[in-house]
Amino acid sequence: MKSNSLDKKELDPLHIQAETYIRQLIEKEEYKAGKLLPTEVELAKMLNISRNTLRQAINKLVYEGLLLRKRGHGTRVVRKGIVGGIKNWLSFSQEMKMLGIEVKNFELHIRYTDAPTEISNFFMLEEKENTKCLLMERVRGNTSYPFVYFVSYFNPDIPLSSDENFRRPLYEILEKDFGVIVKTSKEEVYARLAGDLVAQKLEIKATDPILVRKRFVYDDKGRPIEYNIGYYRADSFTYTIEAER
Template sequence: MIDKQSPIPIYYQIQEHLRSMIENKELKPGEAIPSERELAEKYEISRMTVRQAITNLANEGLLVREKGKGSFVAEKKIEQPLMQLTSFSEDMRRRGIEPGTLVKEFQIVKASVKISEELQLPEGEEIYQLNRLRLGDGEPMAYEILSLPKEKLPLISEEIVKGSFYNYIEKEMGLSIERAVQSFEPSLATELESEMLNIEVGSPVLLLRRTTYLSDGSPFEHVKSTYRGDRYKFVAEMKR
């Protein structure tokens, strides 16, 4: 498999061989690939060369690294359309996946300058700040920091935000959600994000920021979400 006389770099040969095994389902989603040491010994190359091949595939989202366990073939990515405003719970259930939420922190804080602007509040006004881990079939999918205006949503509790927050807003409060402004960009997992999402520090993630508005034009939510890059991709349909 490895031709050390070839002008093609050895790390690239390893990388493409592993890619072929994944595409041909010789290595299946969730299955561990051989360790760096095993591959290095098998092909009599350095572990650094093997590591580069694995890193490249992890950056593409074909492999996922788990701390202390090794590298695994990534599960099929969940596609989320960009032109439709849905909640995380709605997205999961639509795909036959059971959603879940672990609330890591729920507190009342004074809004920062940035959050005040997003929620159209006086600077320093009190807001609910919620840090929560979103799960799909028990597996970490996204880590969210949610900011909510306390005056507009006075009865919000930790129990409410464990479920579908949008469902509560519309069904329980009788409010109408109209639109959202969202941005997303590639990023690398911080130490906190890696701990929350059970991925290596520096793993590729998708960073989303969204402000959501009611039908009267007022914002009621700002959320910063970090999605696992190996499990998510966003799809947009464009017409000319």
């Protein structure tokens, strides 16, 4: 096996150099495709460092969600997924662009419908009789498989219609076509089993876990704009929280 000994005269500690090397290694297509990384013994020998030093580097990448380590099986690259969080509120298109993921739309359905009670309360429609909301359902993913099923209801005060070109980013349509500037998103994230409908949409089993991400979206005037529910494959979505003291 080819040696890639680290430079012990470098200013960066050896575990940082090892981390950099592994980051470069896991970008190779063979590892992205599921090939196991070399064992700790092999990697330590290749880099001419101790296993404890190597383990520091690997633990950091496991903690970041880039590597998955299973006892008795080895270490492999975690399939690249969506990263969301309270300091990272972006539209789906923006999130995917930042991650370098090419988006594929698997399904798009648009219709007008009566709003369920929870949505009606969110848009304060109680006093508006016979008011229907635009409902948009989308199944989206990368070029290989779908990983999110979105259900969005929109404030009926915004004259969105099924004639819009929804291949454009949604918040771009709202701002450029309707003068609606989206500013705030309040979110709820929780886990559950997929169930039959979501499983069919995401090509998984009904008993597989999913993450549900509810977004309550407001414009710059505090008006409720969108009630969005995203059902994510649990193997393709990581939610991060960053707190400062």
